[in-house]
Structure formats: structure tokens, C-alpha cells
Amino acid sequence: MINLHIKKELFGANKNMLLDLTLQIQDKTFLALCGQSGSGKTTFLRCLAGLEKSVGLIKVDDEIWQDEKIFLPPQKRRIGFVFQDYALFENLTIEQNLLFVQKDKTLCQRLLDMLDIANLKDRYPNKLSGGQKQRVALGRAMMRKPKILLLDEPLSALDPNLRAKLQDEILKIHNEFKTTTILVSHDPSEIYKLANEMIELKDGKITRQGSPEKLLLKTQGSQKFxxxxxxxxxxxxxxxxxxxxxxxxxxxxxxxxxxxxxxxxxxxxxxxxxxxxxxxxx
Structure with missing residues (x-):
């Protein structure tokens, strides 16, 4: 379980605000974060990963990742992070990109097979399509055997058909490795398909929280959608x-x-x- 209460001042183009979140996230949850740009979604992921510092507590199971005395660096947190821009090593092959994280060839081959990129393992990133690069980025994140997988709008630049296919890959990874997954997305259909919990942020605060069915489906009274x-x-x-x-x-x-x-x-x-x-x- 993730227990956290964090605060961090955010400096926006139009106004400053305070990211102020108190959350409990159960193990194996697939949580979707939505909200307007600048509401604090990416900053929350970066604070959880240890890429940015905030004030407060982050506790995962019985391990303190952050409090008033402790701040674990990113490499000591069991986090896998998939960015929107792939962030691959251009001078390494696909297989080498995965093995750079951990020299576990068995896990590497398993991920290459699961993500349907085993036939591309000797290629370099500049020879791949956007969807193939995102598969590699997802595989590399899973090479750390993370407890928590963070996905920052990883599919937003892809066409609808490829996006739907990669959503299936993400869900397969989530279920196979039993991770706690946190996804930033602006797409209601993507959230409904993947997540079992949803949070909406506005100005650094939680405005709505619940299941996607409860928050996205409008079925009460005569309002059909x-x-x-x-x-x-x-x-x-x-x-x-x-x-x-x-x-x-x-x-x-x-x-x-x-x-x-x-x-x-x-x-x-x-x-x-x-x-x-x-x-x-x-």
C-alpha cells in the first residue's frame, strides 16, 4: 500500500498554487489521474518517483521513502517510469536498452516477447516507429521489476488504432507483473478501459475520486450520457x-x-x- 501526504508549491504561467495531496493507494490498483494541464499530475508522479522533492510523507508498505528526515533517491525506489517522449538510449540496440537497466536476459526476453518486439531487439531506436519505441520504453521500465509503474501520458502522440493496441499491452503488463500502476491521461475512454480507480485534480487538489464507472458514466435520471x-x-x-x-x-x-x-x-x-x-x- 502507498500512504502519502505531500505538499509542493507549483509555479504556473498564470498563477502559483500548492500541490496538496493525501492518498492511500492499495496494492495492484490501476489508478488514473486526470485534470487540466498544470493541475499537478506530472509533478505528483515525479515526487513519488523521487525526481522532485516535496514536503511530507511517502510510505510504501513498511518502507519510508520520504519524511522529515529521509529522502530515498530514485534508484532506491522500486519505480518504473514511462515518459511521453520515450527517453531511449539512441546508441544502444533495443535489447541493450533493456539490459542497461538490469543484466537479466531471461526477464529481458520475456518482456520482448510480451510486447511483440523480440524481432526488433537488434535495431536501434532511430529505426523504430513511435509505437515500437513506446513498447521499448515500457519494457525498459519493467526491467527494474518495479512495485509501482508510473505512466505520464505515454500514448498521447499515437494514432487511435495504435493507441488502443498499446493500451492492451499496458493492461497485460499490469496484470502479469501485479504492479500498482498510475497513469496520467486526458482520454476518458482510455481511463475507463484501463483503470479501476480515478482521481481528478484541479489547482493541486483532489476534486473527485472514485471508480471510472462512477465518475465517467452518466446514467441517473434522463441524462443518458x-x-x-x-x-x-x-x-x-x-x-x-x-x-x-x-x-x-x-x-x-x-x-x-x-x-x-x-x-x-x-x-x-x-x-x-x-x-x-x-x-x-x-
Whole structure:
């Protein structure tokens, strides 16, 4: 189990804020973190990994990783970290990238086979596609036999089909190695597919926490669905407004009687009630 209570001041482009989190995370949980950019998601991962210092307690099982006297460096924490930009060693082959972490050829081969990259083991990263690089990054993270796997939007740059396939690989790794996995994602479908626990952050604080089913599925009353997105365009046609909204990998248009204070780039919710589409900010 992970027990933590940490605080860290964050310096944003528009305002400063305090990351202030108190959490208990059960072993083998797949936790998804979501929230607007700058809400503290990546900073939380980096503090847990020991890449940044915060004030407070981080305790994993019976081991103190951080308190007022102790601060374990990243190499002494059983953490695997997968970044968005892969961070591979360009001068090493795929196999060498994995073995650089730990000289365990049996584990290396097992991961190469699981991630379907065994036939690429002698290639260098510059000869790989984005999806193949991300598989290598995931395999390298697992070479540490981590207790906790941290994933910072690892699939955001990939096309939808490849993204769906790698989601399956991540879930297979999570279940096979029985890790506690923490994923930063802005994609509701990805969160719903992978996670069994979800936290939403805003301005460094937890605003919502629970299962993806509870937080993402809108089934109460006559509201049949609700999705979050951002406004791409607002066009007035005669007496109505047509609002173009990006929702995940899809783009849709909503007709509203009045635009009120809506503007391009606003975060909105699209939902149904009494068979009508509703568009609301936030």
C-alpha cells in the first residue's frame, strides 16, 4: 500500500498554487489521474518517483521513502517510469536498452516477447516507429521489476488504432507483473478501459475520486450520457449558434440557441436530458 501526504508549491504561467495531496493507494490498483494541464499530475508522479522533492510523507508498505528526515533517491525506489517522449538510449540496440537497466536476459526476453518486439531487439531506436519505441520504453521500465509503474501520458502522440493496441499491452503488463500502476491521461475512454480507480485534480487538489464507472458514466435520471471536450469553433447561423467541440478523438457540432459566454478553447460538457443535447462550461 502507498500512504502519502505531500505538499509542493507549483509555479504556473498564470498563477502559483500548492500541490496538496493525501492518498492511500492499495496494492495492484490501476489508478488514473486526470485534470487540466498544470493541475499537478506530472509533478505528483515525479515526487513519488523521487525526481522532485516535496514536503511530507511517502510510505510504501513498511518502507519510508520520504519524511522529515529521509529522502530515498530514485534508484532506491522500486519505480518504473514511462515518459511521453520515450527517453531511449539512441546508441544502444533495443535489447541493450533493456539490459542497461538490469543484466537479466531471461526477464529481458520475456518482456520482448510480451510486447511483440523480440524481432526488433537488434535495431536501434532511430529505426523504430513511435509505437515500437513506446513498447521499448515500457519494457525498459519493467526491467527494474518495479512495485509501482508510473505512466505520464505515454500514448498521447499515437494514432487511435495504435493507441488502443498499446493500451492492451499496458493492461497485460499490469496484470502479469501485479504492479500498482498510475497513469496520467486526458482520454476518458482510455481511463475507463484501463483503470479501476480515478482521481481528478484541479489547482493541486483532489476534486473527485472514485471508480471510472462512477465518475465517467452518466446514467441517473434522463441524462443518458455526458462527455467532456473543448470548443474548436463557434459560428452564428441566422438566429442559432453552431459550436464545434473536440471530444477525445472525435469532433462533433452542437446547435445552441445562444452562445452565452462560450468562447474557443473553453472546456465544456456535452450531455443529454429529456432527449435534448445540452452544452455547459466546465
Amino acid at each position: 455526458s462527455f467532456s471536450g473543448s470548443i474548436l469553433n463557434i459560428e452564428k447561423i441566422d438566429s442559432i449558434f453552431v459550436v464545434t467541440v473536440s471530444i477525445g478523438q472525435q469532433i462533433t457540432q452542437i446547435v445552441v440557441d445562444e452562445a452565452l459566454d462560450l468562447k474557443v478553447a473553453d472546456e465544456v460538457s456535452v450531455s443529454t436530458k429529456a432527449f435534448n443535447l445540452n452544452l455547459t462550461k466546465g
